[in-house]
Amino acid sequence: MSTLWRVADVVSSIPETETARTIGLRVNGLNGNLAGQHIDIRLTADDGYTAVRSYSVSRADMEETLEITVDELANGEVSPYLVRELAVGDQLEIRGPVGGWFVWKPTDTNPVQLIAGGSGIVPLMSMIRAHHASENPAQFRLLYSLKSPEAGFYREELQTLGQESRKLTIDYVYTRKAPEGWPNTPQRLTAETLLANILPTDAVPDIFICGQTVFVETVAEWLVQAGYPAASIKTERFGGTGGTR
């Protein structure tokens, strides 16, 4: 059952950015997961003290292994340990994968607009990978809002997918530092920039927004004001207070 704590072996650990790491976890009897779900991770200190945090799963295409990508929050309790200390061969405990709402299934037929703020890309990447691996012809469009090009997760894979896939379009917005030769100056995400870079209302997309709480709140609010039906918008908030910068 998904509600029990299970032991996971760390089978890979790869730096994603200067502050983030993608961690592979093998769990006996896992039996797959849906794109968009998350797990809970429990760490236990040597005196029995425990801390639990949620992390989205970044791919749904492996049977007994999960991948998560953790961004280090300076002064955080759990994330610095996962990013800096945890090594291949270590073990930890997980619960899940859980969640039946913020998920995309290969049988869903509507066009899909994904909107990621920073590490909010993680569950959306799982959807992009599941969609790419399926025969599902639905149009996918990703808007990825980033502080700087270096802060992007899954950079090469997204670049390749963006070039090769006819059913995926990727747009980037840079809020502090843009790549060289980029046409726009970096600035706070605005409703105008957002609306110029997503599927229009008449495409009637299913919309998934993920990132820090204020980013998600702000974007969802703009979309509703622009006429996207509230019922078509699904959100996942990672916490924190970070905004649209």
Place this chain on the structure above:
Amino acid sequence: MGIISSGFHGRRQTGNPALPPGQYETASFPVLTAGPAPRIPTDEWEFFISTESGQRHAWSWDTFMALPQMDIHTDIHCVTSWSKLGTTWRGVSLDTLFEDVETNCRFTMAHSYGGYTTNVPLPDLLGGRAWVAWEFDGEPLERAHGGPARLLVPHLYFWKSAKWINGIELTQDDVPGFWESNGYHIHGDPWREERYS
């Protein structure tokens, strides 16, 4: 004891008896909702209780505000592991709202503007344990946190405290609501860690 991570030290807060198992204390007030926040002007707002016999009790904002109001001091516990201790609310006790309601039902479904639902057994709503709250920390409840009014059932995980509350339907059976149909526990007691189904 679980798997020990020798390099992990953590910030001990578990000595605090106010924290249910697996919870940590936060000073902020995180927002968690399945979708965008609906906008309900108080002059269009209504709160209802409907029973198995088809009876419907309803309050407008004005008649609701004319009911006895209570200050509530309580801790709140979110299933995503944060707890906020010592919060202050103002609202109407469900004991007051249920005063003239005749029913044999043992369960309820809370309905929110925007379509959200959550199921709560009737005994969990009565006995001074649940309110319809419209003020938080001395200020009108913000829309992001469920304003103009939300259900407040602080002894259960906070998803049971339905934001943008519209009404309560009495039901014969315990029917899963929104999160309860999406992998979360049918009851949601934080002291028993009833997180997932």
